[in-house]
Amino acid sequence: MIYFDYASTAPVNPKVLELYTQYLHDYFANSESHHPLGTEVSKLLEGSRRKTAALLRVEPSDIVFTSGACEANSLAIKGYAFSHMNRGKHLITTAIEHSSVLNSMKQLEDVFGFEVTYLGVDSEGKIRPEELRAAIRPDTILVSVMMVNNETGSVQPMEEIKQILKEYPTVKLHMDGVQALGKMKIDLNGIDMASFAAHKIHGLKGCGVLYRKKNIELMPLISGGDQEFGIRGGTENACNYAVFGDTLEYALKDMEEYEGHVKECNRYLRERLSAIDGVLINSPDDAIPYILNISCMKLPSEVHMNALGSEGFCISSHSTCHTKKNVLSYVAQEMGITGKRQLGILRISLGNDTTLEECEKLCDAIKENIRKYGIRK
Amino acid sequence: MESANEKYGYILVRFGELSTKGKNKKDFIRQLTRNVKYALSAYPQLEYRNDRDRLYIFLNDTDPVPVSQRLKDVFGIRSFSLAIKCEPEMEAIKQAALYAAQKEWNEGKRTFKVMARRNDKSFPFVSDQINRFVAGRVLHETELKVDVHNPDFPLIVEIHKDAAYIMAHTELGAGGYPVRVGGRAMMLLSGGIDSPVAAYEIMKRGVMIECVHFASQPYTSEQAKEKVLTLAKMLSRYQGPVRVHVVPFTDLQLAIYDHCPENYAITIMRRMMVRIAEELAKKNKCLALVTGESVGQVASQTLESMGVINEVIKLPVIRPVATWDKLEIIAKAREIGTYETSILPFEDCCTIFTPKDPVTKPRSDRAEQYESRFDWKELLDKAVENTETVTMSEE
Structure with missing residues (x-):
């Protein structure tokens, strides 16, 4: 089996797994309990929070653990919108966000009377900062932008966005950083909230992080006790959260070590694939090297995925969250990719363990599949 | 008083179209019995007995509800009924029929009609007499009334040489022929x-x-x-x-x-x-x-x-x-x-x-x-x- 679906999820780092297993065994208590074992668990959890904060260069009290990035995105957007709707009911986001952002926005529009501006993107999948500026209104309270797109790897001009929003202190900025974490340097300066997921960086599923500046008030979406600063109720998934600090530390180290290697794999893939008749590269040149989006003009992705699957490759056509419904990629649509080019999309996503040999095999397979199964007439 | 399960201890299965199939009948019944046993193989306590046009399943305390449900998937069954078995003797029959009738009364039924059938012609009473005797006992001991045209439930009495069966419900089977008899x-x-x-x-x-x-x-x-x-x-x-x-x-x-x-x-x-x-x-x-x-x-x-x-x-x-x-x-x-x-x-x-x-x-x-x-x-x-x-x- 050859894995090219790291943008969906990554295998758990064995060191993380070992630590987690040990924690599960030894520290089962409720982190809120006031007995010695509860206190121990609480210490581990807070240690993880401190380590995470240090690695992201923020304060420990800015770090909220959640069940994952979907929850973090929902909490940031809806939690902020609910507690600040007296100031205004206008939000700005992009048309290529993850479904957890888009559906939160849609819910706010449909049920709670908010207005949302969706910024379009250019052919490289990036927003135009001047359009953001033009969209800001007196009643705008929040802008939510993903740093790296999950289907194309396109990187948004975050620094320009921050510069613009500096001029509007009442407009807060949320960043979906899920696909950026462990893949590129992240500067949280000038950002009010950001979402991350552990399982995308070789951590455990069931752990997300919402960074939110202490002064940002959020209305809890899950009501409960005082857990996570009263923002998120429910007995802590303590052992899971307790290993996040280490997960992040390993991921950032690995990024330094393997970035060059992944770039090389990406370069190789781009070179070989663009030489195949009818294959087009959709990811812009400056996308992160971990995601490469291509189109095979002669082979619909559905068929191509079946073929690659039976040949032992794990790969997605676009966002895994949508493939079950078999709908076309809206991200591609927004970038102006339509017709056969949209039908034939494959998302190749790489990890630090991806080898050049695997990339070679994938290119061979894609070439052969197009020859064997592609449209000939 | 005995528990309901001890009373309603049997399922009586009636064969479908195959009853008309002359010399192939034996093969049909054999196959149907085999199919029923296969379908009910999850219930090892069940015991089976055949005669010419009936299959009797002795429940042995097995819950009849899932068994009935499963029986509906077996082709070749016209209908089946949960039954009380008793001695082929008038007093025992009346007793069992009364028990069945009281149970129906408790579930809100108010009218009934006795439908007796005498497979064993040596039984000393004809069907009509059996109907009267059984109805008489039920009318005397309960407040149920007879309605011959549109009863809330039928009180079915079947008398064989070795046993009699009393039933108050009939469920439709899937019909058709037993799978495998047709190639x-x-x-x-x-x-x-x-x-x-x-x-x-x-x-x-x-x-x-x-x-x-x-x-x-x-x-x-x-x-x-x-x-x-x-x-x-x-x-x-x-x-x-x-x-x-x-x-x-x-x-x-x-x-x-x-x-x-x-x-x-x-x-x-x-x-x-x-x-x-x-x-x-x-x-x-x-x-x-x-x-x-x-x-x-x-x-x-x-x-x-x-x-x-x-x-x-x-x-x-x-x-x-x-x-x-x-x-x-x-x-x-x-x-x-x-x-x-x-x-x-x-x-x-x-x-x-x-x-x-x-x-x-x-x-x-x-x-x-x-x-x-x-x-x-x-x-x-x-x-x-x-x-x-x-x-x-x-x-």
Whole structure:
């Protein structure tokens, strides 16, 4: 089996797994309990929070653990919108966000009377900062932008966005950083909230992080006790959260070590694939090297995925969250990719363990599949 | 007082159409009994006893509700009833009937009618007398009333030489003939809504099925194959294990695509499919092919198409839902529980091969001409040779 679906999820780092297993065994208590074992668990959890904060260069009290990035995105957007709707009911986001952002926005529009501006993107999948500026209104309270797109790897001009929003202190900025974490340097300066997921960086599923500046008030979406600063109720998934600090530390180290290697794999893939008749590269040149989006003009992705699957490759056509419904990629649509080019999309996503040999095999397979199964007439 | 389970300790099963089947009757009953035992194999405490036109299941404290539910899937059963068994003696019969009647009263029933039947003609009273005696006791001991035209429940009394049975309910069985008495047929199972219904209908005629499925990977997905296997598993409810022959069809499909005009692709494809199905049928001693075709539903199911497709094989082709309309088929699919699986969105045949304008009135000379353009026989033999067989059953 050859894995090219790291943008969906990554295998758990064995060191993380070992630590987690040990924690599960030894520290089962409720982190809120006031007995010695509860206190121990609480210490581990807070240690993880401190380590995470240090690695992201923020304060420990800015770090909220959640069940994952979907929850973090929902909490940031809806939690902020609910507690600040007296100031205004206008939000700005992009048309290529993850479904957890888009559906939160849609819910706010449909049920709670908010207005949302969706910024379009250019052919490289990036927003135009001047359009953001033009969209800001007196009643705008929040802008939510993903740093790296999950289907194309396109990187948004975050620094320009921050510069613009500096001029509007009442407009807060949320960043979906899920696909950026462990893949590129992240500067949280000038950002009010950001979402991350552990399982995308070789951590455990069931752990997300919402960074939110202490002064940002959020209305809890899950009501409960005082857990996570009263923002998120429910007995802590303590052992899971307790290993996040280490997960992040390993991921950032690995990024330094393997970035060059992944770039090389990406370069190789781009070179070989663009030489195949009818294959087009959709990811812009400056996308992160971990995601490469291509189109095979002669082979619909559905068929191509079946073929690659039976040949032992794990790969997605676009966002895994949508493939079950078999709908076309809206991200591609927004970038102006339509017709056969949209039908034939494959998302190749790489990890630090991806080898050049695997990339070679994938290119061979894609070439052969197009020859064997592609449209000939 | 005895518990209800001790009282209602039996299920009395009445045979269906087979009662009229003369000299084959013995075989039919033997097969039906075997099928019932197979269907109820999850309940090892059950004991069985046959006579000429009844099967008696002794519950031995088994919960009758799931047993009854399962019995409804066995073809060849006309109806069945939960029964109280007692001595074939008037006082015992009256006692048991009273117990049954009181139970109905407690459930809100108010009127009844006794229906006695005397299988053992040496029993000292005739049916009419039995009716009177039993009704008399019930009327005397309860507040139930007799209503001969429209009773809330019937009080059925059956008297045999060694025992009598008292019943107050009759449930309809699935009808038809016991599976396997009608030989074996090869079912073309596509994964759509129609073919599982057709399979059900042919099994109901006592015919055991094996299934053939054409897999065109990668144009069809692994999930599409899994879906067909799931449907076969559902069908095994009615006959026991179902064998599915999965034919690798991709190479043949590609050759058709390369050599034949687009509008004839489906006609040629169907001709290849029935040829393969016939080969597999012969290999596996199946006497007919069965399909889920419904006249006029799609281009390949017009009478012209059926003719051009059918003419390449000799075995009879049974089309149980040929005259049903789509809504009838869907209703049946829901009833037998295959609908939800059938509509799962794994495309059966990739859009690459779906012609924009398939021919609705194909001609055999043309089909033959297009087929002569390539060596399909070799590809067909290879497909048959590489066919994999999977056996699906519920457990």
